[in-house]
Amino acid sequence: KDGAISRAELESSVIHPEDLASFRSEMECSIESGLLDEMTLRILRSDGEVGWVQVSGRFEYDADGTPRKLIGVARDITSERRAEAALRRSESRLRRLVESGIIGVMYWDLDGSVLDANNEFLKMVGFTRGELENGDIDWRAITPPEWQSADAHGIGQLLNVGKMEPFEKEYVRKDGTRVPVLLAGAMFEDSVRQGVILVQDITARKDAERELNKTNDALRRANADLEQFAYSASHDLKEPLRMVGAFSQLLQRRYQGKLDGKADEYLSFCVEGVHRMEDLIRDLLAFTQAAMPSERFAVPPVDTVAVLGRALENLQASIEETDAVVTHDTLPSLQVEAIHLQQLFQNLIGNAIKYRKLTEIPRVHISCARENGAFIVSVRDNGLGIDSRYKDQIFGLFKRLKDSADTTGTGIGLAICQKLVERYNGRIWVDSEVGAGSTFHVLFPFEQEVTAASST
Structure with a gap:
């Protein structure tokens, strides 16, 4: 004033x-x-x-x-x-950080000197504050030879731009053991030789990574052993079956009609039993392969309509036998292994024909919708339908509906479907009502747009 x-x-x-x-x-x-x-x-x-x-x-x-x-x-x-008040508040916050013990803080000079450090850093490297004050800690000397090039790169960043991108290295403790650390730092604004480094002890993370790697290695070995066992078991079981089947068919051809009716019936039972066992072994092997964990790689989009066509070719006999009608909407290309998608279509369409009404021509329709970043493939039929009590059970091993128009099958098909879908972090479920048919839905969680194929 x-x-x-x-x-x-x-x-x-x-x-x-x-x-x-x-x-x-x-x-x-x-x-x-x-x-x-x-x-x-x-x-x-x-x-x-x-x-x-x-x-x-x-x-x-x-x-x-x-x-x-x-x-x-x-x-x-x-x-x-x-x-001044803002500076004091900033210094207070920094002091609390330095003294908190959450992270190591080390003030350094280019000549290797550790000018000052908090207790957390001293604990990491195993030195005392007295040794620090006597100048007994040299950050270059406690850096193993194999990490010196990484240090040199970090120092280059500090000198050029004043700060250093975080990187991992190791320090040698006073007792000779090593500690893995994550570093980040900056130069002092008023100095061309000195700066501060923040040091995080990542021992726990490295230990967890090693344990995870060991677990993954063990899992890969177990998967390889399981796959080898599945193939070996399949081969070892098939060989005696082939022999039983071959001799049963030979007996059937040579003595058909020459023995009494019961003998002919027993031979037929033998031949049919061999075929069912072969189907069971084949499906069990397929289930084992579908359930096998695998590393996920980027899968190129496949022509869904073309894959569906191959599945229908394999089902041609049952389609012609039942006069089944299979139609589909416009279907997008999907990022699924073609062989997996074909197995899904064959099992779902095959089941739709198998569990048909004897009084109606089986009709199956395939559609696909995009919903919340996922594709949902639906297979709808006009078959017998499924009681709500069994909607979850049908995806288990050896689960079959008793009212099938076709008594063949192993009861493994839907279990295979579920395992295949789980490989893609997807899911499968059914909407159904007894007497009103079923719609099986398969969800594949993809984000990218894909090119659609034509409908028939």
């Missing part, structure tokens, strides 16, 4: 109440000396905010020595004080 102001006004409306006592004391001392030394006060500003000023001046006296007025200068230092 320019111009003169009375002391009473100054004390009542300008100076902050908490600073009045020190102001009055300083004034009394200054009256005797004639000079008001520089002092800092809080003031109440006209906008209601609290400000800071630095005040200094000298007194003028009347002829009798009575102080008449103070001529002084007040400099507004509010912005400086606020900056």
Whole structure:
């Protein structure tokens, strides 16, 4: 405020109440000396905010020595004080971080010296604070030879751009053991040789990665052993079956009609039993392969209509035998292995024909819809339908409906479908009502758009 102001006004409306006592004391001392030394006060500003000023001046006296007025200068230092307060808050937060023990902090020099460090860093490398203060820690000396090139790259970044991208390395502890760490750092703004490094101990993460790798290796070996066992078991079981089947058929051809009716019936049972066992072994092998965990690679889109066509070719005999009608909408290309998609179509369409109504021509329709970033392939039929009590059970091994128009089959087809779909992180379910047919839905969780193929 320019111009003169009375002391009473100054004390009542300008100076902050908490600073009045020190102001009055300083004034009394200054009256005797004639000079008001520089002092800092809080003031109440006209906008209601609290400000800071630095005040200094000298007194003028009347002829009798009575102080008449103070001529002084007040400099507004509010912005400086606020900056100092912000700096103190920042330093306090940094100090809490450094002392928290969450992460190691190390101040370094290019010559290898560790200028200072917090307790967490010292604990990582196994040194004491006394050894730090004696200059016994050299960050270059505790870096193994194989990590020195990574260090050099990081130092290059610091010198060029003032900061270092995080990278992993190891330090050699005082006892000779090693600690894996993740580093990030920056140069000091006022220095071309010194900076700060933040150090995170990643021992737990590395241990977890090693355990995971060991588990994955064991799983891969177990999968390979399981696959080999499945093939071996399949071969070992098929060979005696082939022999039984061959001799049963030979007996059937040679003695058909030459023995009594019961003998012919028994031979037929033998031949049919061999065929069913062969089908069972084949489907069990297919189920084992479908259930085998596999690494997921990017699969190129396949022509869904072409794959469906191959599945229908394999079902041609049952389609012609039952006069089944199979139709489909416009179908998009799907990122699924062609052989897996073909197996799905064959099993679902084959089941639709098998579980048909004897009084109607079986009709099967295939469609595909996009929903929430996924493709849902649906296979709808006009067959017998499924009781709601069995909607979940049918996806288990050896589960078959008793009212099938065709008594053949192993009861493994839908279990194979479920395992195949799970390989793609998808799911399969059925909507059905007894007597009203069934619709099997297969969801494949894909995000990208694909090209659609024509419908028939």
